[in-house]
Amino acid sequence: MELQYRGKHILAPMVRVGTLPFRMLAAEYGADITYGEEIIDHRLLRCTRKINKMLGTVDLVEKGTDSVVFRTCDEEKSRVVFQIGTSDAVRALQAANLVSSDIAAIDVNMGCPKSFSMSGGMGAALLSKPDLIHDILTTLKRNLNISVTCKIRLLKTHHDTVELARRIEKTGVAAIAVHGRKVADRPRDPAQWDGIAEVVSALSIPVIANGDVFEYSDFQRIKDATGASSVMVGRGACWNPSVFRSEGKLFWEDVKREYVKKSIEWDNDLKCTKHTLREMIVHYSCLEFPEGKGINCCCSLSDIADMYGERDFYTEVVAKRSQCRVHPFAGINCGS
Numbered sequence: 001m002e003l004q005y006r007g008k009h010i011l012a013p014m015v016r017v018g019t020l021p022f023r024m025l026a027a028e029y030g031a032d033i034t035y036g037e038e039i040i041d042h043r044l045l046r047c048t049r050k051i052n053k054m055l056g057t058v059d060l061v062e063k064g065t066d067s068v069v070f071r072t073c074d075e076e077k078s079r080v081v082f083q084i085g086t087s088d089a090v091r092a093l094q095a096a097n098l099v100s101s102d103i104a105a106i107d108v109n110m111g112c113p114k115s116f117s118m119s120g121g122m123g124a125a126l127l128s129k130p131d132l133i134h135d136i137l138t139t140l141k142r143n144l145n146i147s148v149t150c151k152i153r154l155l156k157t158h159h160d161t162v163e164l165a166r167r168i169e170k171t172g173v174a175a176i177a178v179h180g181r182k183v184a185d186r187p188r189d190p191a192q193w194d195g196i197a198e199v200v201s202a203l204s205i206p207v208i209a210n211g212d213v214f215e216y217s218d219f220q221r222i223k224d225a226t227g228a229s230s231v232m233v234g235r236g237a238c239w240n241p242s243v244f245r246s247e248g249k250l251f252w253e254d255v256k257r258e259y260v261k262k263s264i265e266w267d268n269d270l271k272c273t274k275h276t277l278r279e280m281i282v283h284y285s286c287l288e289f290p291e292g293k294g295i296n297c298c299c300s301l302s303d304i305a306d307m308y309g310e311r312d313f314y315t316e317v318v319a320k321r322s323q324c325r326v327h328p329f330a331g332i333n334c335g336s
């Protein structure tokens with residue numbers, strides 16, 4: 001079934017931030033579609049799909065470890081987008097097959113400028129290989145029965161971006177997200193909404209406009225400036241996911257506490273919880289203050305709970321889980 005991409009407010013893919021608790025929180029505040037962090041196909045192919053009965057989740061767990069690479073739940077199935085990093089159509093499809101029954105859509109990352117991605121021919125390296133883009137997207141599209149999309153950056157000229165976007169549209173993707181920056185741009189450089197506008201005018205499929213949305217009012221501003229009907233938010237949501245609330249943002253300290261509780265509830269990866277909290281703190285406060293230093297010393301979600309005065313909540317959640325009396329990975333393996 002195709003996910004509908006018009007008129008949506010979307011949580012951007014963000015490494016270490018966009019795990020299940022963060023996605024659930026963003027959705028509670030009003031995000032219609034929530035992207036997970038980019039996961040590289042090679043890594044996904046090392047995973048086994050497991051039902052986690054205790055949490056009520058589906059986990060992709062790296063074989064021979066208990067490292068959860070992707071965790072999702074039924075409640076988000078109709079809105080969660082899995083973002084894949086890839087440079088090969090066959091490998092991308094093999095990896096996507098592991099997760100496709102648990103998600104609403106798969107997105108191919110064509111915008112990451114980091115050297116790890118670029119040197120592996122992934123992320124923004126794909127932008128200069130339209131034939132490979134075509135191969136990857138058509139292979140996914142032909143073989144999966146969920147929506148397929150991609151996320152690109154602007155190319156050197158708006159004309160080049162439009163040409164590429166037109167080729168991408170021909171593959172039959174359900175939508176295209178355009179981050180209004182070029183590969184060489186830094187996050188502090190203003191996003192070029194005019195470049196996104198040119199893509200919107202040239203295509204018929206939904207274009208998701210991305211870049212510099214920090215307040216609820218920016219959703220309308222970027223829609224007016226680009227003509228896009230859907231908007232994706234990265235840093236604005238990372239710092240305060242209540243940016244999706246039409247009534248306005250909540251106080252960041254309260255939002256942070258909600259995030260801590262969701263992390264406990266969904267037994268989030270500790271590194272990801274610490275990373276996300278640091279991102280919030282560095283924006284609103286300072287990592288050199290006791291809170292930032294305190295996070296560095298946390299060795300478990302239990303420590304995080306203590307730091308944020310959520311000991312009772314933690315105890316309650318853990319007690320409920322132990323009533324389940326099943327080890328989360330007690331031999332239940334539904335990998336295909």
Ligand SMILES: Cc1cc2nc3c(=O)[nH]c(=O)nc-3n(C[C@H](O)[C@H](O)[C@H](O)COP(=O)(O)O)c2cc1C
Nearest residue numbers: 012013014015037038109179211212213233234235
């Ligand atoms: C912490 C962080 C992690 C990110 N990880 C990804 C990622 O995994 N995949 C991706 O396509 N973009 C990633 N991005 C880029 C965002 O999705 C988005 O395109 C960018 O931040 C611009 O949007 P903004 O101006 O609203 O922040 C990341 C950005 C941030 C801040």
